Amino acid sequence: MGVKTPMDLVIRGGTIVTVGETYVADVGVQDGKVAQIGGQMSADREIDAAGKLIVPGGVDMHVHLQLAEAQPEGAPPRMSDDFYWGTAGAAAGGITTVGSMTARQPGEPKGLLATLEHAEADALQNSLIDFTLHPIIDDPSPDIIAEIPKLLDAGYSSTKTFMVMHAFDARQNDYVKAFEAAGRNGILPMLHCEDANINHHCEQRFHSEGKSDIRYYADSRPPYAEAIATARGISLARAAGSPLYLVHVSCADALAEARQARAGGQRVYVETRPIYLYLTRDLYEEPDGAKYVGWPPLREKSDIEGIWDGIVNHDVDTLCSDHAPWTLSEKLDPDLSVGSFRPGMANLETLMPMLYSEGVVGGRISLSRWVELTSTNAARLFGMFPQKGTVAVGSDADLVVWDPDLKRVVRGEEMRSRAGYDVFDGYEIQGWPTHTISRGDVVFENGEIVAERGRGKRVIRGPHGPL
Numbered sequence: 358m359g360v361k362t363p364m365d366l367v368i369r370g371g372t373i374v375t376v377g378e379t380y381v382a383d384v385g386v387q388d389g390k391v392a393q394i395g396g397q398m399s400a401d402r403e404i405d406a407a408g409k410l411i412v413p414g415g416v417d418m419h420v421h422l423q424l425a426e427a428q429p430e431g432a433p434p435r436m437s438d439d440f441y442w443g444t445a446g447a448a449a450g451g452i453t454t455v456g457s458m459t460a461r462q463p464g465e466p467k468g469l470l471a472t473l474e475h476a477e478a479d480a481l482q483n484s485l486i487d488f489t490l491h492p493i494i495d496d497p498s499p500d501i502i503a504e505i506p507k508l509l510d511a512g513y514s515s516t517k518t519f520m521v522m523h524a525f526d527a528r529q530n531d532y533v534k535a536f537e538a539a540g541r542n543g544i545l546p547m548l549h550c551e552d553a554n555i556n557h558h559c560e561q562r563f564h565s566e567g568k569s570d571i572r573y574y575a576d577s578r579p580p581y582a583e584a585i586a587t588a589r590g591i592s593l594a595r596a597a598g599s600p601l602y603l604v605h606v607s608c609a610d611a612l613a614e615a616r617q618a619r620a621g622g623q624r625v626y627v628e629t630r631p632i633y634l635y636l637t638r639d640l641y642e643e644p645d646g647a648k649y650v651g652w653p654p655l656r657e658k659s660d661i662e663g664i665w666d667g668i669v670n671h672d673v674d675t676l677c678s679d680h681a682p683w684t685l686s687e688k689l690d691p692d693l694s695v696g697s698f699r700p701g702m703a704n705l706e707t708l709m710p711m712l713y714s715e716g717v718v719g720g721r722i723s724l725s726r727w728v729e730l731t732s733t734n735a736a737r738l739f740g741m742f743p744q745k746g747t748v749a750v751g752s753d754a755d756l757v758v759w760d761p762d763l764k765r766v767v768r769g770e771e772m773r774s775r776a777g778y779d780v781f782d783g784y785e786i787q788g789w790p791t792h793t794i795s796r797g798d799v800v801f802e803n804g805e806i807v808a809e810r811g812r813g814k815r816v817i818r819g820p821h822g823p824l
């Protein structure tokens with residue numbers, strides 16, 4: 358008998374899944390890191406994972422979490438989840454790292470680093486799990502561009518830009534300079550591709566024709582507006598010599614643009630989002646169709662098939678939630694119409710279970726590919742691998758004990774998000790976490806959050822990495 362190494366926590370008998378490997382072994386955790394895999398170990402705390410999977414915690418690099426601080430009087434309604442409720446939903450769904458889009462708050466001085474510091478302070482008080490932030494570039498002035506090279510020293514290696522806003526077209530030259538500054542400094546620009554002019558024109562035309570209700574929403578932001586913006590964004594990044602990360606690609610034509618650029622050797626990375634895998638625009642015919650509004654809109658069945666092909670064939674790199682929840686009454690506000698519907702919905706708690714259920718149980722993808730899409734690829738692209746995104750000695754003990762047989766019906770009112778409803782309400786999903794572990798701490802166990810608000814830390818990221 359060998360000597361048993363003392364650990365803080367041992368997970369016994371589970372099947373470890375990483376990209377390329379699936380094997381049964383015990384996992385020993387000490388001081389928040391994976392300290393040993395296999396061999397003799399002892400610990401005060403043990404988790405029996407026989408018959409279950411052990412996977413790296415999910416890495417969701419596209420969420421919109423709000424600062425918990427009070428808003429000024431008369432401010433417009435905000436999305437429902439702060440860093441506490443958002444990361445509670447994440448932990449309950451097997452996600453252990455989130456990346457939140459970070460915009461300058463009203464009245465705050467201009468500056469990417471100042472905005473990031475403010476948001477970090479809020480997230481450190483509220484987050485249950487580790488997090489990072491993506492600074493939104495809404496004013497690519499010389500001062501802001503001069504700050505981009507400093508992001509990496511502060512532990513950030515991404516930016517976010519919205520081509521969907523008119524401001525992008527007005528200042529395209531400045532945005533190319535921002536891409537260039539990012540590309541030269543190990544930073545990955547994330548880009549929302551929809552053509553603002555086409556969308557705006559379609560919205561105006563529909564309004565003038567009296568077609569402003571939810572049935573016209575999908576046609577008010579057509580797939581060709583996304584495809585042409587995707588092509589343009591790719592060309593601008595090419596001119597700038599920068600990599601490019603396309604957020605929430607929703608349609609086959611946009612994916613084809615990315616595929617073509619990648620075939621030519623350009624560093625273009627593709628994210629999609631759960632709603633584009635499971636829901637079609639037919640839902641906008643329903644009386645409560647506005648609850649399914651996202652930017653871009655839901656598309657045709659042929660687009661869903663195209664995005665699934667990308668999931669299977671490696672044209673898609675990451676699945677992220679774009680978690681941006683509103684309450685049902687905010688989504689269904691009768692004053693809203695084409696051009697003003699509130700985009701976004703809760704998705705952190707169901708992202709990994711849905712892809713497991715529909716992808717792995719459904720026979721479309723392997724366990725390894727599921728881990729790659731929900732964890733490993735994002736950790737690599739956003740400068741966090743192998744600290745995050747794998748199960749290996751020396752990596753953070755961000756681990757999920759996954760019950761591959763557990764079936765549960767989605768009920769929004771039982772979920773952590775303050776939205777109170779879920780777009781997948783009523784879906785039966787097979788495969789859920791029983792334990793979510795963040796840096797060695799069990800934060801979610803058998804249906805309950807068991808961690809304290811504010812235990813999450815910011816991940817200090819390295820440069821954007823290749824896949």
Ligand SMILES: [Zn+2]
Nearest residue numbers: 419421458679
């Ligand atoms: Zn978003």
